[in-house]
Amino acid sequence: MQIYMVGGAVRDALLGLPVQDRDWVVVGATPQWMLEQGFTAVGKDFPVFLHPQTHEEYALARTERKSGVGYKGFTVYAAPHVTLEQDLARRDLTINAIAQRQGADGAPEYIDPFGGRADLAGKVLRHVSDAFAEDPLRILRLARFAARFADFAIASETMQLMRHMVDAGEVAHLTAERVWQEVARGLMEPAPQRMLHTLRACGALAVALPELEALWQRAAPPGHGDHAGEHALAMLALACQERAPLAVRYACLAHALGSAERDALAQRMKIPADVRDLADLAARECAAFSAWSDVNALAASAAPMASKDVCVQAAQTSPTQTDPAQTIVQLLERCDAFRRPQRLALALQVCAYAHGQPAPDWLARRVLLGAWQQAKQVDTAAIAQQAARQGLRGEAIGQCIHQARVDAVQRAAERLADHTPQEHTP
Template structure:
């Protein structure tokens, strides 16, 4: 029985990146032997075990044969005679098909170390086309390794997989899992641009794909193209350290511009309202978590108001804060403002500029939130009277904090 460290841990070690999770392959063993050594079996589709001390995953060397459509359409064979090279051959990219033995020696039958030096994402074998998840994984790695390029022959296989309908077999949960991981990488735009290049974006996220080529007002958007703008915004959300809900909101904030009638281009009147239904449709289709969906709906609907908040009076500001449910969920207001700031800064020349509307709205919230809602509630008997008095008190507080003379000119 021989044990090798494999996959991402070896790759990241060679790149000098932090190694968080380590995976292991065991050659020459049976499930019974693993259990005898204290390993806990956990694999459902193939033999995977947890180490009795470290709880890291140890998988028996295996081969896979295509037996159906989709990423689950495989017959797995695991036996002591399966070699390390055969196990590595079933992996997606050469940089993920490197092993390291107990003596620190690398086993690299498919040239992964050379591709690391060349900064190249290249498939291991023609069997790459058998698993459509690999399209998403390569796109996600492009977002993580921002100085890597995708080999032309690998991109050709990805396009072939889209043409052959393999991508249509992807289940929503897996699509979202990979997209979410890609959104949390250093430069998420590279994932979506690669998906678009191979044709998969039109299949998986047609609402985003159709934004490319749609013009915007050049006075406020020097980049003009809506799709290009959205890519800049999602990267800016990443640079600002946005959470997954913030980054998803950044990705979807302008979906309404993809359905605006052409005669309204490039001003897109009403695109905010139109975008809400699209965000809801995407979220339902891909099983997007509620926190991501809810923030994205708020951002797509109200980001225009946030941009205009620097010219808004106190009543308008308090109305917007109420619509955002900011007084009950202040953390979500922070996420909303961060997504709007990414939108504001997602334009050439605006990258480091503070967003005046977000700053003004944040100051208004601080003043309005200081109003003692409990004291006002004790002075009134009906819910409607309480709401009206509380709203008026908050408007007064915002006026006092921002200065009535500054309203509309700050």
């Protein structure tokens, strides 16, 4: 019986990267032996066990045979006579098919039958064998590795094999939820643009995410390249530079989609509500946000009305009156910014990227977050009590609060128009 460390832990150690999780393969053992040693069985489809102390995963050496379509169409065989090389042969990429054990002198020994260390040195992503073609999920995994290891190239024969897989219809068997899981993980890698480029190059993007593929048939906004797809990837690159969360990165990709397209994509992929919601808000309000890139109108905003009673002011204000401060407050309220300020900040981040600017540099973001900072200081409870004493109810109280926020923004108008960078992030 032999135990080897395998997979990503070996790969990352050889690359000098931090090792997050260690996986082990056990050759020559049976499930009964593992249980007798105190391991806990956790695998549903194949024999995987948790170590009694470290809780790391130990899997019995196994082979896999294609028995159906898609990424679940496999028959797994595990037995004591399955060799380490047979187990490594079923893996996706050569850089993930390296095993390690401790030698007699204490130094690590590597078992590398498929040239994984050479491909690490040459910075190449290469499939282990033609069995790669049996699992369409491996296309998405390889695209994710391309996003993680930005300086690695994809072997030409591997790209050709992926194109054959797409042409054979294998990608169509992937469930939308599984596609989203891999895409979401890939979006959080250092260079997610490479994931999209890889999926486009092999044809998988058009099958799995046709809404995004269609962006390369649309013109980009003036000054942002030829195609909306390249503009989306430029936005995504800015998001990565600022270590933006998943919702912002997805919103960059979905920014140029129409409302119906975003809905269809989100429903089919079962994208989480918060991720979908931010993409919708940023796309819907970006033009309104962008209007405040020129703050001259705000600086010239009229001073507050003489009366200190905001309820009187609200009653005296025409519904059609649209001074800059009121327009800003209406925008903030429409975005639910006083209850969900973090969502506003993230939506402004997306729109900054749409304008090709880092978020802290975009003037409209500074102005709107500054206005929010002033307006949120309004004591809404005190105003509601004052309005109630005057016999006001419901919508009328809301108008009093709205007017108080407008007054707060007006009083700060000159400062908000200052071009000096300030941070007011919620």
